[in-house]
Structure formats: structure tokens, C-alpha cells
Amino acid sequence: MASQDKPPRIDSSTPERTASQSRRTDQIFKLLRRGILAALLCVAGAMPAQAAQFQLPPIAEPASSEHHSGKVIFVQLVTPDLAAAKRFYAGLFGWTFRDIQAGGTSYAQAYLDGKPVAGLVHKELPTGVQRQPSWLTFIAVENVDAAQKVALQNGAKVLSDSHYVPGRGREAVFADPQGAVFAVLASESGDPPDVLASPGEWIWSSLMTRDPDVDAAFYQKIFGYEVFELPANPGVEHLLLASGDYARASVNSLPANGPKAHPHWLSYLRVEDADKMTAKVLALGGRVLVKTHVDRHGGKVSVVADPQGAHFGLLEWPDSESKEVPK
Numbered sequence: 001m002a003s004q005d006k007p008p009r010i011d012s013s014t015p016e017r018t019a020s021q022s023r024r025t026d027q028i029f030k031l032l033r034r035g036i037l038a039a040l041l042c043v044a045g046a047m048p049a050q051a052a053q054f055q056l057p058p059i060a061e062p063a064s065s066e067h068h069s070g071k072v073i074f075v076q077l078v079t080p081d082l083a084a085a086k087r088f089y090a091g092l093f094g095w096t097f098r099d100i101q102a103g104g105t106s107y108a109q110a111y112l113d114g115k116p117v118a119g120l121v122h123k124e125l126p127t128g129v130q131r132q133p134s135w136l137t138f139i140a141v142e143n144v145d146a147a148q149k150v151a152l153q154n155g156a157k158v159l160s161d162s163h164y165v166p167g168r169g170r171e172a173v174f175a176d177p178q179g180a181v182f183a184v185l186a187s188e189s190g191d192p193p194d195v196l197a198s199p200g201e202w203i204w205s206s207l208m209t210r211d212p213d214v215d216a217a218f219y220q221k222i223f224g225y226e227v228f229e230l231p232a233n234p235g236v237e238h239l240l241l242a243s244g245d246y247a248r249a250s251v252n253s254l255p256a257n258g259p260k261a262h263p264h265w266l267s268y269l270r271v272e273d274a275d276k277m278t279a280k281v282l283a284l285g286g287r288v289l290v291k292t293h294v295d296r297h298g299g300k301v302s303v304v305a306d307p308q309g310a311h312f313g314l315l316e317w318p319d320s321e322s323k324e325v326p327k
Contacts, residue, residue, distance in 0.1 A: 056167040057098065057109045057116055058189030067142055068191045070223035070243035072205045074138040075267050076119040076183075079308050082106050085120055085133075088306050091284050092277070093200035093269065112200045133310040136173070137205050137265045138185040139223065144170040147184045150222050151176075176218055178209050180263035184222070194246055196319075203270035203315055205249045209263040212237040212251040219251070227251075266303070268313035274300040277314050281306075 059074055060066070079085045086108055089095045095117060097108040106122040125132070141147040144162045152158065155177035162172040169188040175181050197203040209215040216227045216239045225248070228240040236253035254261050271277040274292045281304040282288060289311060290303035300316040 055102075056100065056107070056119070056165055058167055059116065059169070059185070059187040060189040060192050061116060064190035064193065066190050066193055068140050068194065068244055068246075069142055070225055070241065070248050071140045071191060071194075071246070072137055072202065072249060072267065073140045073187060073191050074119065074185060075202050075205075076121060076136045076138065077133065077310055078121055078123050078136060079133040079306075079310060080123065080125050081308050082108060082120055082122040084307060085310075088284050088286065089118075089120075092280055092286075095200070112198070115201075117201055133306070133308040134181075135265075135267055135310055135312055136181065136183055137267055138171065138183040140191050141184045141186055141223070144172050144184055144186045147222050148172050148174070151184075151218075154218050154221055156218075176209075176215060176263070178211065178215055178263040180207055180209060180215070180265055182265055194244070197270045199270050199272050201270055202267050203317060204268040204313070206266050206268070206313075207249060207251045207263070208254050208261065208266060209251060210254055212239050212253055215263070216241065216251045223248075266311060266313055268301070268315040270317050271314045272316065272318075274302055274314050274316040278302045278304060281314075 077085060086095075086097050089110065090097070093112065095110040095112055097110055097120070100107040100109065108120040109116060110118040110120060148158065148162050151174050156174040158172065159175055159181065160171075160173035160183075162170060164170050167188075169186045171183055171185045173181065173183045207215060207219075216225070219225055219241060220227055223241075223243060225241040225243055228242065230238045230240055230250075237251075238253075239251040240247055241249045241251060254263065278288055278292045285307040287305045288302060289305055290301075292300055292302040292314075295301055302314045303311060304314060305311050
């Protein structure tokens with residue numbers, strides 16, 4: 001794979017616009033290779049309060065001056081069994097780990113070929129509380145306090161107040177107005193560059209929600225996204241969030257046949273063979289929530305869960321596919 005291949009890019013020279021959103025349907029659909037998801041994801045736990053005592057590895061290594069507001073720059077697992085999670089993801093993707101202990105909290109930084117790819121934090125699940133292990137999505141901002149102010153003004157709830165984490169930067173965790181949990185992060189080492197993810201790295205994030213238009217407008221106010229409407233089946237919506245001329249995430253209608261599903265973020269890891277990797281998830285003790293299938297954009301996807309129950313997606317995206325939208 002050419003390391004400088006670009007991720008999904010948007011040509012913003014001729015967008016069609018409505019009063020509230022930029023919309024384009026003839027080109028952007030080629031950026032995405034994902035299907036409507038039926039996975040259920042419980043609300044993610046925030047980083048423990050002791051995290052402020054950590055000296056965490058930087059988000060970008062080596063440090064850079066790049067800043068990409070609205071880009072998903074980190075994904076972190078909250079799990080009650082850190083050792084088991086490490087075994088699973090090492091076996092699945094070949095991740096290696098650096099362990100960090102502070103304030104009674106156990107944390108592991110995951111690496112792939114020497115590059116930071118994820119964080120894993122141990123957190124016991126409260127007895128009687130219906131939660132499950134989950135991946136928490138961190139979205140880049142330049143000013144966390146300003147982002148928190150805008151989020152609160154537009155109906156968000158603070159789950160972890162704006163605070164500084166040594167080595168990482170300033171961060172905060174929110175639930176959006178419909179209940180989906182996400183984090184914002186101003187990385188003190190800069191943001192990772194806009195290059196195509198390698199297999200075993202995060203390549204895409206999707207928000208599943210009851211009212212995509214309303215939620216897209218909420219995130220647009222915080223991150224300054226352009227919002228594009230993509231083709232979708234009758235009765236559902238499929239929106240694209242973009243910044244800096246690059247596709248960053250999608251906002252999608254919750255499946256009508258999943259009444260117990262609540263709004264949630266779901267992140268995808270790039271794989272070379274979705275069928276093989278989905279089978280590997282099962283062999284390592286995980287579960288398949290949505291079987292491998294070809295979505296309406298021609299790509300293969302599946303949704304799976306690790307042995308502790310944390311959900312994530314697998315997305316097959318070959319190097320031969322062009323990610324730049326033709327003008």
C-alpha cells in the first residue's frame with residue numbers, strides 16, 4: 001500500500017446547497033463502503049477521573065503541527081477485562097501494547113507497526129447497571145472549552161468535564177442530544193495526517209441515530225462540518241460529515257427493525273478480507289452482530305463484538321479503490 005494514499009476526499013468546488021446543509025449525491029457515495037447497521041451499542045463510559053494523572057503517549061508520533069477539526073483522531077476501549085481485551089485484539093490485528101498504571105487505573109496503549117492505534121482502559125461495570133464494554137470516539141477540536149460551551153448550548157450532556165491529560169492534551173466527553181456518546185480532544189502533539197488507514201487501523205466512524213438531520217446539525221455547530229445527503233432507501237437517511245475537503249463520518253437512521261437500539265457511534269477498522277477477519281473474530285471468542293455483506297456502495301462490511309461485548313465494524317477497502325471524488 002502506498003503510504004501517501006489519501007482517505008476519502010471531497011471536491012467542494014460545486015456543491016448544491018439548501019438553507020441549512022450542503023448536499024451532493026452524484027459523487028460522494030463513492031467515498032463510502034458501509035451498510036445500514038443493526039448492532040446495539042450501550043452508552044460508553046467516560047475516561048476515569050484518575051486519567052488526569054496519566055502521562056499518556058501522544059496522539060501523533062512524531063509530533064506534528066497538523067490540526068483537522070472534525071476528524072476522528074483516536075478511539076478508546078472501556079472494558080472490565082483489560083488482559084482479555086489485549087489478547088483478543090493482538091490475535092485479531094497483531095496489535096502490541098504498552099501498559100500504564102496510575103492512580104489505581106490500568107491503561108494500555110495499542111500500537112500497530114510502531115504507530116499508536118487505540119487506547120484500552122480498565123473500568124469495572126457497576127452492578128445492576130445495564131452497560132457493556134464499548135469503544136469511545138474522540139473527535140479533533142482546537143479548543144475543548146469552546147466546543148463544550150457550544151455542545152451544552154445545543155442540548156448535550158457532559159459526562160466528563162473538560163480537563164487536561166498529560167501527554168495527550170485537553171479532552172471532554174459528552175452525550176449528544178439523542179444520547180450518543182462521543183469525546184472531543186485537542187491533541188497537544190497535533191493530529192494524525194490525512195492518509196489512508198492501513199489494515200488494522202481505524203478507517204471510518206458512523207453515527208446511528210433517530211433523527212439524522214437534527215444530529216448532523218448538532219455536530220455541524222461544534223465542528224463546522226459540511227453536510228452532504230447521500231442516496232438511501234425510502235424512510236431512512238444517510239448523511240456525510242466533511243471537513244477540510246475530506247469525508248470524516250456518516251450519520252444514519254437507526255434501523256426500523258431494532259426498536260431497542262439507541263443512538264450510538266460505531267467505528268470501523270480496515271481489513272483486507274472481511275470474510276476471513278469476521279471468521280477470525282469468532283475463532284477468538286467474539287460474536288458476529290451483522291454478517292459480512294456487500295453494501296449498496298459495493299464494499300464488504302460486518303459488525304462484530306469482542307468477547308466482552310464491545311462492538312466495532314470491519315470494512316474491506318482495497319488499495320486499488322480511488323478515494324478522491326472526481327470534479
